[in-house]
Amino acid sequence: MRIDRLRVISAAAACIYMILGSTAAVEAQARSSRSNTDWARGGVCYEIFVRSFFDSDGDGVGDLNGLTRKLDYVTRLGANCIWLMPIAQSPSYHGYDVTNYYEVNRDYGTTADFKRFMAEAHRRGIRVLVDLVLNHTSSEHPYFQSALMDSASPYRSWYLWSPVQKKAKGWEAPVWHRNPYRDEYYYGLFWSGMPDLNLLNPQVKAEVQKISRYWLKDMGVDGFRLDAAAHFIEAPDTVMNASGNNPWLRDFEAQVKRISPNAFTVGEVTYDSPETILRYYPDQLDSYFTFPIANLLIDAVRTGSAAKLMPALAYSQKTFPPGRWSPFLRNHDQTRTMTELKGDFARARVAASLLLTLPGFPFIYYGEEIGMTGSKPDPRLRTPMHWKKTRSAGFTTGMAWEPLQPDSLTANVEAQDNDRQSLLNHYRTLIHLRSANPALGSGDFLPLNTGNDAVAAYLRRKGSRNVVVVANLGTSRTGNIQLSSDRNALPAGTYSARSLMGGSGNTTFRVTDTGSISGWIPVPSLDALTVHIIEISKRD
Numbered sequence: 001m002r003i004d005r006l007r008v009i010s011a012a013a014a015c016i017y018m019i020l021g022s023t024a025a026v027e028a029q030a031r032s033s034r035s036n037t038d039w040a041r042g043g044v045c046y047e048i049f050v051r052s053f054f055d056s057d058g059d060g061v062g063d064l065n066g067l068t069r070k071l072d073y074v075t076r077l078g079a080n081c082i083w084l085m086p087i088a089q090s091p092s093y094h095g096y097d098v099t100n101y102y103e104v105n106r107d108y109g110t111t112a113d114f115k116r117f118m119a120e121a122h123r124r125g126i127r128v129l130v131d132l133v134l135n136h137t138s139s140e141h142p143y144f145q146s147a148l149m150d151s152a153s154p155y156r157s158w159y160l161w162s163p164v165q166k167k168a169k170g171w172e173a174p175v176w177h178r179n180p181y182r183d184e185y186y187y188g189l190f191w192s193g194m195p196d197l198n199l200l201n202p203q204v205k206a207e208v209q210k211i212s213r214y215w216l217k218d219m220g221v222d223g224f225r226l227d228a229a230a231h232f233i234e235a236p237d238t239v240m241n242a243s244g245n246n247p248w249l250r251d252f253e254a255q256v257k258r259i260s261p262n263a264f265t266v267g268e269v270t271y272d273s274p275e276t277i278l279r280y281y282p283d284q285l286d287s288y289f290t291f292p293i294a295n296l297l298i299d300a301v302r303t304g305s306a307a308k309l310m311p312a313l314a315y316s317q318k319t320f321p322p323g324r325w326s327p328f329l330r331n332h333d334q335t336r337t338m339t340e341l342k343g344d345f346a347r348a349r350v351a352a353s354l355l356l357t358l359p360g361f362p363f364i365y366y367g368e369e370i371g372m373t374g375s376k377p378d379p380r381l382r383t384p385m386h387w388k389k390t391r392s393a394g395f396t397t398g399m400a401w402e403p404l405q406p407d408s409l410t411a412n413v414e415a416q417d418n419d420r421q422s423l424l425n426h427y428r429t430l431i432h433l434r435s436a437n438p439a440l441g442s443g444d445f446l447p448l449n450t451g452n453d454a455v456a457a458y459l460r461r462k463g464s465r466n467v468v469v470v471a472n473l474g475t476s477r478t479g480n481i482q483l484s485s486d487r488n489a490l491p492a493g494t495y496s497a498r499s500l501m502g503g504s505g506n507t508t509f510r511v512t513d514t515g516s517i518s519g520w521i522p523v524p525s526l527d528a529l530t531v532h533i534i535e536i537s538k539r540d
Contacts, residue, residue: 039264044081044356046077047082047332048084052382052383056069060398064117065117082121082126085131129223135232136194139195158204222260229268233245266285268291287361289325297309303473304474306455314446339374349423350473353430353533369428370412370424386404429501443467444462447459451481469532470534471531479525484517487514490536490538495509498535502533
């Protein structure tokens with residue numbers, strides 16, 4: 001659910017603003033610190049729902065000890081980062097309504113279990129980002145219960161109240177909910193069970209600082225995922241992208257960097273375009289999820305046409321500063337990739353190939369690498385991970401908290417682990433290739449002309465390292481694909497090419513005096529739904 005708003009974040013930011021003395025100082029602090037997140041360049045982050053990953057004690061619920069036992073799987077996959085969906089105490093299965101920010105969800109284990117997990121993750125070189133649910137608390141949070149029942153409560157001003165029920169412009173669902181104890185209403189953008197915090201309240205801001213410091217310092221995490229960043233600050237008739245969001249996020253980012261200079265922050269602004277993201281959030285966080293790109297990737301692979309995808313990728317590259325965007329295919333709120341592609345593993349392989357050869361810091365939702373399926377309602381998007389070909393898929397020795405997907409006997413780690421052609425090993429190959437090759441990890445992106453909408457091609461370049469990706473999205477073999485580029489794509493000269501993935505590609509070609517690629521045929525023919533990754537090197 002999109003209920004994990006990190007709005008409280010801005011609170012911490014505001015205090016930082018006071019410490020540093022000016023907006024300019026805050027911006028300078030944030031910009032100077034951003035270089036310390038180089039660990040994300042060339043990396044890949046793996047999103048995990050702890051409840052569904054691995055159950056170590058047989059109660060049917062995934063836990064932190066189970067996650068620790070599966071860290072070698074993440075290492076072998078090649079991911080250098082894990083994003084954990086909410087792990088603080090909560091009355092719900094998903095955890096996006098918190099009742100205690102300083103307590104690990106008892107379903108998952110203890111603080112000691114979490115610290116043990118962190119130590120083991122760091123020992124393997126894996127960074128850990130956590131969801132901070134700061135936009136709202138649970139309606140069962142003691143602070144809200146006090147404010148709900150007592151108009152003189154010290155926590156009344158921590159939440160938002162109205163004597164009348166109002167509608168929010170551009171928002172279909174009710175946002176003002178009746179107080180059952182008196183004739184008034186409280187604000188909860190996403191649900192009555194998740195009342196929004198008043199993040200502009202100095203006391204709330206101070207509490208946000210404590211929460212963020214606790215997770216960064218006491219618990220040792222490496223950063224935060226900020227859900228629904230567009231909704232952090234409310235304004236009259238504005239439920240998203242309010243003007244108060246900018247200083248709030250900027251201040252929070254500066255505070256995070258002061259506490260932990262190497263911390264990484266990534267924000268969700270749902271379906272905003274790159275232009276909209278940077279209009280409202282030009283310099284606040286390290287990165288933002290690119291929902292439009294995710295949808296275009298899926299659509300391109302499903303329809304067999306790159307006509308809409310390639311201009312969007314080129315625009316994102318020009319619009320976003322280097323490393324400021326995080327591509328993905330699907331997350332915990334969306335129909336899984338394999339369901340979107342109607343069980344077509346060949347298309348899923350192409351989708352993975354495109355995702356993991358794009359710029360930015362990509363994220364992979366657990367189970368996508370083995371082709372797990374799932375569609376709404378939300379619990380069916382977050383079903384237990386398939387480990388083995390057994391009744392419980394190796395997830396638990398008990399009864400799983402949520403029934404498994406019907407394909408658990410075929411789409412599982414055991415079935416794919418030793419199959420060189422499996423989707424799992426395709427992901428592993430791509431992730432390790434990305435981390436080993438600077439051009440794929442953090443190079444520039446330049447679209448190449450193919451003369452065929454079914455064929456996507458682009459150049460990734462980093463210093464003297466250059467990689468070309470050519471993908472046939474269509475269902476028919478195609479031959480004689482000639483690649484060309486605009487001026488200044490590469491220095492003039494003769495280049496040799498060798499295949500990194502897909503075979504063939506061992507050719508030579510010339511780049512013109514204007515720096516253009518013209519008429520290069522990288523492979524004799526492209527089989528349907530295949531991707532070639534080719535490294536090119538200047539010979540003279």
